[in-house]
Amino acid sequence: MRLLQVMDVLGPISTWAFCLAIDSTCVNINITGAWRNSMKFRCKLMAWILALLAISGLEGCTKLRARDELNKGVRSFKDAKYETAVEHFKSAVDLDPDLLNAHLYLATAYAAQYVPGGESEENKKIGEDAINAFEVVLQKDPKNLGSVKGIAGIYFQMKQLDKAKEYYMKTAELEPNNPEPYYSVGLVNWMVCYDKQNPIPVARKAELVEEGLKYLDKAVEVQPNYYNAYFYVNLLYRQKAQVIIDEVVEKNPKLKDQFTMAALDPRSLDGLVKKNIPGQFAEYEGYLKKADDSFDKAMAIKKQVESKAETKGGIDSSK
DSSP: OHHHHHHHHHOOOOOEEEEEEETTEEEEEEEOHHHHHOHHHHHHHHHHHHHHHHHHHHHHHHHHHHHHHHHHHHHHHHTTOHHHHHHHHHHHHHHOTTOHHHHHHHHHHHHHHOOTTOOSHHHHHHHHHHHHHHHHHHHHOTTOHHHHHHHHHHHHHTTOHHHHHHHHHHHHHHOTTOHHHHHHHHHHHHHHHHOSSSOOOHHHHHHHHHHHHHHHHHHHHHOTTOHHHHHHHHHHHHHHHHHHHHHHHHHOGGGHHHHHHHTTSHHHHHHHHHHHOGGGHHHHHHHHHHHHHHHHHHHHHHHHHHHHHHHHTOOOTTO
């Protein structure tokens, strides 16, 4: 009778559909009427409900343990005990794979241990572990800004500039009113173009210069006082002038040594360009003029911003 009273408290159950696998055939059993009123059925149903409650209770305990590991990890992280924090965060995600903050903290704890530019295998592995952990977050939350920025930063520190740029561009898509990712794309493009140890084809350099200028223009459109962006506009226009020289040298390699020596003296270089590329000398001079103008603008804004910051006792946010 007590069991019947318990079932009455649970309320009426109109229909229960069970799928039983027998020889790969799904058999639907609609339980109504007599089944519901039978003692045998009510006993089985009660047992089934209790089993579900037991499973639910176990899951709840597991999630609580995961939260506890997460909190322990956060405390260790705040104390700069990153290795200990990693172990707690790993336990948390093992217990509850859907605990997004645990995945994000795990990636951040790895990133905190990475030494920028460090060439040891251990350091490289830590960087890769951080990237992989951030990627797990992005699988669960593709628009997680912290993870996108984290991956971009680590790839940049690893000097994997193409991959860094990919994630800077994703950051710009997620945060279109932030000048930083636009600036970062321009910076990366200049670094690739200027790298004399790993020269790139002239055509590719020309593409990167144009792309970099476009992104830097966007940076100063979003934040007009962003003087660092103007510094790199200056540098990319100088690369654009260099492309004119590189194209000539590519066609006539014998001129390479002459241009290399002339590069030590701008006036000699101008004369050599005018002599060997007369049809593009005006264009060449125009790019250098734009470079000079951008540099002057950067210096003027920098002086103005720093003066205001000193007057107000504030912090220069344009850097």
